[in-house]
Amino acid sequence: MRLFSVILLALFASLSTAAPANAKVIRDVIYIDAPGLDPGDVRADVYLPENPDGAPMILMMHGGAWTFGNKQSGLGMFQARYFTSEGFIFISVNYRLAPANPFPAQQEDVAAAIAYFHEHADEIGGDRNNMFLMGHSAGAHMAALTAIDPDYLDEHDLTPSVIKGVVAMDSAAYNLVRTGSDGDIPDFYHPTFTGDDQDVWAAASPTLQVEETTDIPPFLLLYVNRAVSPSRAKELAEALNSAGHKAEARLVKKRDHKSLNDRLGEKGDKVAPMIVDFFRDQMSD
Numbered sequence: 001m002r003l004f005s006v007i008l009l010a011l012f013a014s015l016s017t018a019a020p021a022n023a024k025v026i027r028d029v030i031y032i033d034a035p036g037l038d039p040g041d042v043r044a045d046v047y048l049p050e051n052p053d054g055a056p057m058i059l060m061m062h063g064g065a066w067t068f069g070n071k072q073s074g075l076g077m078f079q080a081r082y083f084t085s086e087g088f089i090f091i092s093v094n095y096r097l098a099p100a101n102p103f104p105a106q107q108e109d110v111a112a113a114i115a116y117f118h119e120h121a122d123e124i125g126g127d128r129n130n131m132f133l134m135g136h137s138a139g140a141h142m143a144a145l146t147a148i149d150p151d152y153l154d155e156h157d158l159t160p161s162v163i164k165g166v167v168a169m170d171s172a173a174y175n176l177v178r179t180g181s182d183g184d185i186p187d188f189y190h191p192t193f194t195g196d197d198q199d200v201w202a203a204a205s206p207t208l209q210v211e212e213t214t215d216i217p218p219f220l221l222l223y224v225n226r227a228v229s230p231s232r233a234k235e236l237a238e239a240l241n242s243a244g245h246k247a248e249a250r251l252v253k254k255r256d257h258k259s260l261n262d263r264l265g266e267k268g269d270k271v272a273p274m275i276v277d278f279f280r281d282q283m284s285d
Helices: 004-011 079-085 105-119 138-148 198-203 229-242 257-262 271-282
Strands: 024-030 043-048 055-061 089-093 126-136 163-169 219-223 247-251
Touching (some): 043 079, 055 138, 079 089, 079 271, 089 105, 105 138, 126 138, 126 271, 138 163, 163 271, 219 229, 219 271, 229 247
Parallel strands (some): 055 089, 055 126, 126 163, 163 219, 219 247
Antiparallel strands (some): 024 043
């Protein structure tokens, strides 16, 4: 693995013009160095608060139907600035995209990013004991599954307990088996969850992977008033609560699927402060 200190010296010399105001950023941190992987697929941008000394960390997974988007285009204009102004290190993560990289490549990358920044937290001023996940749309699905199915983090000798809280924003993919009908799932999902194997759909469904014995972190499941998403969020929250875990599904009014992400953290936004309050409620002393 490329040494983080080398990356830090190479990339922190100047601030990117694309960085939000008042946020320092380390661009293109490679969180996996493995044969056969395109380094561009496994990079992250690290946005730092003014004084990152033991700061909590948020790892953000962008949306894009698992097939498009990246760590910059998948963010709204205000997110990094808002969360760093609240004292968080905000880490926006690239991951391998389908169809060239079908499920579970994306999950493997999320777990690798968690493991990398857990190991290197001190080098960016982060607190490994206060690490949070956040995602929108496909990214919400990935954040949820990584925090619920322990197999992904087990590959890195970690458990979901290293994640202190998850905010999942408006995914309709928490239960792909239920989404499917007549032995099929909608065309929208085919590039990522290929074939007609319901075992694959089940493995990719956070709702169906909930277990009482897994140390699953608290969840805040945000959804807007659109088809499928509300019922899937409520179903996942119910599954988590029934298994003894903490979860809340909450409707965000006056937002649609896109604006929920795009306007997060803008002036007057009420959703980002809600997320910060949720994360702070979960923080370790």
